[in-house]
Amino acid sequence: MEFLRPSDWDEAVAAKAAHPDAVPIAGGTDVMVDLNFDRSRPGALLDLTRVTALTDWGTDGDLLRIGAGVTYRRLIDELAGRVPGLAMASRTVGSPQIRNRGTVGGNLGSASPAGDAHPALLAAGALVELASVRGTRRVPVTDFFVGPKRSVRTPDELIAAYLVPADPGVEQFAKVGTRNAMVIAVCSFALSLDATTRTVGTGIGSAGPTPLRATEAADFLAAELPWESLGPVPAAVAARFGELVGAAARPIDDVRGRADYRRHALAVLARRTLGWAWADLGGAA
Template identity: 65%
Template sequence: MEHLQPTSWAEALALRAERPEALPVAGGTDVMVELNFDRARPPALLDLSRIPELTGWDRDAGSIRLGAAEPYARIVGGLARPLPGLAMAARTIGSPQIRNRGSVGGNLGSASPAGDAHPPLLAGGATVEAASVRGTRTIPVEDFFTGVKRNALEPDELIAAVRVPVARGPQQFAKIGTRNAMVIAVCSFAVAIDLDARTVGTGIGSAAPTPRRAGSAERFLAGELSAGGFWESRRTLPASLTEKFGAHVGAAAVPIDDVRGTAAYRRHALAVIARRTLTWAWAELGKENRGCGCHAM
């Protein structure tokens, strides 16, 4: 197996154009598993670990541009306030060693339905920056996943960065597994409440051929929050509302039976964690009100 190791972004893009069959690798947390179990045997590896342009982040115009190879550990340590949902998900990924190597760009490149970074990216309305020698284009993350472990990248493209809007309200993430980390999720869910736009974003993981949003749940909840005056009052949400939201989320899933869980269990679990994450997120607004001495209407 040939090992290609560019040291600049321009060189990496040139090699990608010349050798589209080469498998990109940065942290290697997904790729090396495939190689070790002989599930993949590419003719070459395109090692991106020495490309400085792929790490770090910048903030501008209300969003964070996150380098594709920025490790999860630094997301947890540095972006918990502007990107709370993504930071929560990053905390649950693998072991400390994996969080020091793995990245959002790698998670997207693998395009696994169970990728933990995917639900908060969907809920937050992220876009993927894809680059090639031909130029750069942006892909809404909900259009990025095209099938099981397939994505919308062209053969000569690499992921340069992910642009994630800064949170304008509470966000939450939860996943179901045999333990909180170092496990592939049976199912996962993220919710993002945008107080300025008065909209709700969602992301479902490990319960369909691709990560997906729960559009009907988003529309239902935003409508109920408006009709009930909750956006203004921020009073506690009734159990009937959160349960209906959970039911909408469960209905949006298209799960399968496998060794980690049945389809029926996944739908039930999604409904439960959707209800819980919404309750946790909305409770943050109540804490803010009490902290500033405000009174609910």
């Protein structure tokens, strides 16, 4: 197995072009597990930890651009105010050791339906920045996932960064697991409410072949919320929103939970996160 260690971004992109089968490795919290279990044996590893450009974040017009190599720990410590949903999701990732190593870029690279960052990125309407020697493109995260552990990233591309609105609305994230820490999601849900545009963003994790949006639920809620008055969300609206979120999931029965439980739990999480987000907006209870 070859071990490629580019020292900057141009070298990294060139190396990926020369070795399209190379598996990029950042924190290693997914890749090393697969190697240890002998689940995969790539021809080459592309170590991105020396590429400092990947660990920067900053504004890009009205967007916030976050390097793919920023760790969960730094998202929590440095960016909780700017990407609150993603920071909440980051807090639920693994253990402190995993959060010190793991990155959202790696989460996107693995493209697991259970990736904790994905629902928050979906709800925020994030873009994923992919780069190759051919150029750079920004793909809406809603189009990024195409199947279990599969994305639109081509073999010669690397994930450079992801971009979210610099001025987000209110965001919430909640995750169900069968223990109180260090657990893979049974299901998870992210919500964003933007009072300016009167739009609703949603993201569902671990309840389908890919991370999903609950489009119908979001449209329903955007239409029904009392944006003007900021009055209480009618109970029937909250309940219907939960039902629609549950219905948007495509869960299966597996060792972590039952499909019907996942739908039920998503409905509960949707209702609860709506209440908290509405309160964060200044809405009445």
